[in-house]
Amino acid sequence: MPGINYFYPEFEVVRNDARCIRCQVCARQCANEVHSYDPERDLMLSDESKCVNCQRCVSLCPTRALKIVKSDCRLRENANWEGDTIREVYKQALSGGVLLSSMGNPKNYPVYWDKILINASQVTNPSIDPLREPMETRVFLGKKPEKLERDENGNLKCELTPQLELSMPVMFSAMSYGSISYNAHESLARASKELGIYYNTGEGGLHEDFYVYGPNTIVQVASGRFGVHRDYMEAGAAVEIKMGQGAKPGIGGHLPGTKVGPDVSRTRMIPEGSDAISPAPHHDIYSIEDLRQLVYSIKEATGHKKPVIVKVAAVHNIAAIASGIARSGADIIAIDGFRGGTGAAPTRIRDSVGIPIELALAAVDQRLRDEGIRGNVSLVVGGSIRSSADVVKAIALGADACYIATAALLALGCHLCRTCQTGNCNWGIATQKPELVKRLNPDLGYKRLVNLMTAWNHEIKELMGGMGINSIEALRGNRLMLRGVGLTDAELRILGISHAGE
């Protein structure tokens, strides 16, 4: 293209030559080919223009000779036209392309979790020590009966519609085989089994090796219907219909053909090398009645034995949408906030569409209560839940459980360099290249996930104990346990909480 198209690299490789022993680990480890060795001069060279700051070389350098720093070569400062904003214009002027990014919205929007504080007991209603006292973090997801019913002999009717039983109120959110690697999926599946929770296949089908983890698997049905067949739905503990995703509400997905190798092809049931295109809408769903039809076709195909989840992105009218879904026959609604991650999404959509999950959750829970249909469904929220404190706040705002994905990837080694779309993940997560996939050892990966969840579960119990609550059920929707700091009246009203000090 005409014109000057040079960008000064975003990051710089700083190499301490006195420490560098020329072992070339950095060169071997970098799939982006930043590092190279010049034998004539006995020098390690760097091409910073290829660096994504994934920290792989830094983490594996045996002599701590490396660091990656943000370049201080900047465009002239401008509060309106920030460097990234200007560079994005250059990229589009050069390519004519739609900007494509990965992982969650990085922009400086309010994170309401960080403006909400949790209560604790003092003096009255004593706090509880989870090391001494039994604490219940188990939850059941699914439709709950409105009232007790008895048969003609006066015995309680105990038949419930299908439920998911979770040992703690956290599950691993949908990430497809294709967007993440075989070893990442194996880690998630094994961790879910050991923890007594669930992971989610995403829309890429279920690899034949992972059918054994079916009792801890949620299988997804999206608009592309990749890998969806009867045995797949039978294998899962629940079936999730994906209507939307927080990172890209209103649009579908495209897994590029380059990531559709033999194994992904077989699992997705599409030709090798072909783009896997998920259309934006389900082309047979134009109304809640149509959604009801898909819900019931799945229930009929699986003999009414599995709960059906409907996943939607948090958008402006989410309360009305959730009200419709709660009447569609779905057992669980999953709501994904606008900070949720993705393997690839158009930048403008990721950064400008959707609403924060905290506000969406509070609005939905309130709406379903007002309409007397809260018991029709369980609520699962994600996008993004970063810690056990976020989980506790979400439960108190009305969620039954949380979905986590970015946090789970971090546990597996992700350094949030946000370039998943390249397929060159140096940590073996967002890639299908065998030499990179093998870097993620599922024996270690699954243990790190188990560690993370075990730690969170203990923290959840500590926080509950502090409030004098010994069962997670007693925390759900208990907004009196929350206070806001630095929030406006409108924000407090939507969250349904008082300001700190009130």
Next chain:
Amino acid sequence: MLAIDTSNMDFLELGKRLRETEEDTVLRGCLGQRFIAAGMKRRKLEIHGIPGNALGAYLDGADIEVFGNAQDAVGDTMNAGSIVIHGSIGDTAGYAMRGGEIYVEGDAGYRAGIHMKEYHEHLPVLVIGGKAGSFLGEYQAGGMIIVLGLHTDGPIVSNYPCTGMHGGKLFLRSDCKDILFPDQVTARPASAEDLKEIEPYLRQYCVHFGGDYASLIGSPFTVVTPDSRNPYRQMYVAN
């Protein structure tokens, strides 16, 4: 063959009855019950009357024959088996089907064959005897759609066929002079080689519904194929 009188039976009851047995079954007096044969494995099912939406969704090997019309979403996400309709069908027939065969004697509504796909030895086939509505074969990723244009004077397919097509083949028994195809596909007269591919399915159509095979295969066909399996590759720039 087990016979079930389905008049005055709701879809939940009918679904339960069908799941209770693996015998070949005939349904009489069918009146719009939805989800019939959802996920059904190998067996025969004969339906007299009009089945409701999502007939044979996720079908996994059963052979269904309907003596009457069928409604929307026939064979949605169908995996294997066959569905034969002695009549016409509603919208989104064969949505995302990736195996098995659907034969429709008459017309199909909107969005027939949307997102059909194939892999390895699995090749889905949708044969429409009459004409097809708008948006035929949108996002088609594999498999074969054949439209014969029998019993009709109007155009063989309505507006916007093949939008987003990136795999598979569409055969139209027409010279397609008046049909507007999108830029990313190629429409050309079918060669003798092309016609060999559809021969067994045309013969099967005649077995199901009668008709003269020689005159069918003797008429001009247009075959439509996508130009790229990766239509979105050039659209993006990494950010």
